[in-house]
Amino acid sequence: MTDTLVHAPVITPEALLDHWQGHRRLTRRLIEAFPEDKLFSYSVGGMRPFAHLAMEMIRMAGPGLNGIVSRKWEHFDDKKGAPTTKEGLLKLWDETTEEINTLWPQIEPGRFQEIDVAFGQWEGPIYWTLFYFIDNEIHHRGQGYVYLRTLGIEPPPFWDRN
Numbered sequence: 001m002t003d004t005l006v007h008a009p010v011i012t013p014e015a016l017l018d019h020w021q022g023h024r025r026l027t028r029r030l031i032e033a034f035p036e037d038k039l040f041s042y043s044v045g046g047m048r049p050f051a052h053l054a055m056e057m058i059r060m061a062g063p064g065l066n067g068i069v070s071r072k073w074e075h076f077d078d079k080k081g082a083p084t085t086k087e088g089l090l091k092l093w094d095e096t097t098e099e100i101n102t103l104w105p106q107i108e109p110g111r112f113q114e115i116d117v118a119f120g121q122w123e124g125p126i127y128w129t130l131f132y133f134i135d136n137e138i139h140h141r142g143q144g145y146v147y148l149r150t151l152g153i154e155p156p157p158f159w160d161r162n
Contacts, residue, residue, distance in 0.1 A: 013112065016127075017104050020134050021097065022161030027057065027137055028093055029156040030144045036086050042147055050147055051089055053140040055082050060133050062096045064118065065103040068111065068126055073119045 011019070031039070031054055040051040059076035067073035083089040112127045122129060148155040 013104070013107065013109070016130065017100075020130070021100070023134055023137055023141075024061075024093075024097055024100075026156060026158070026161045027054070027141050027144075028090065028097075030141055030148070031086065031090060031093065033148055033153055033155055034086065034144075035151070035153075038147070038151060039086050039089070040084065042151065044143075044146060044150055047143055050140075050144045051083075053143060054089060054093065057133075057137050057140060058092055058096050060136060062099045064129065064133055065100050065107075067118060068116075068129070069103050069106045071116065073117070075119065 031050070034042075034050060038049075040049050043049050063074055063076050083092055107126075112125070112130075114126055115124065116126060116129070117123045118129045118132075122132065124132075145155045145158070
């Protein structure tokens with residue numbers, strides 16, 4: 001009998017993308033659940049309105065994947081201006097989702113283990129940076145759940161990421 005060490009990833013890049021996109025689908029449903037007049041203005045305890053939180057997620061996701069692929073970390077182009085309607089926010093969300101889907105296959109396999117400094121401020125392996133993007137989205141989505149519940153609106157089930 002020989003001892004064989006098998007190097008297999010805990011999760012494949014494709015499975016990680018599917019996991020992240022599952023969270024993005026759920027966050028999109030949360031945006032849809034907000035009344036138009038509350039999405040950009042309602043907050044609790046001094047937290048930012050959910051549209052602002054969603055824009056933070058957008059500002060990380062698209063430019064973040066671009067940085068991972070190109071190794072050039074450029075911030076979101078705010079010159080275009082942030083959307084002021086739910087429709088506009090959902091459109092930008094969907095465009096970012098497509099951008100992620102387009103860029104993801106361009107990530108070189110070894111890149112996930114490389115150390116980089118995302119946006120000139122967060123140093124760590126690329127897989128850690130991706131976890132940060134996902135964790136940040138989950139954190140802010142939790143705030144959105146609180147907002148919806150205080151508005152008397154039942155949020156989508158947190159476990160349903162289809």
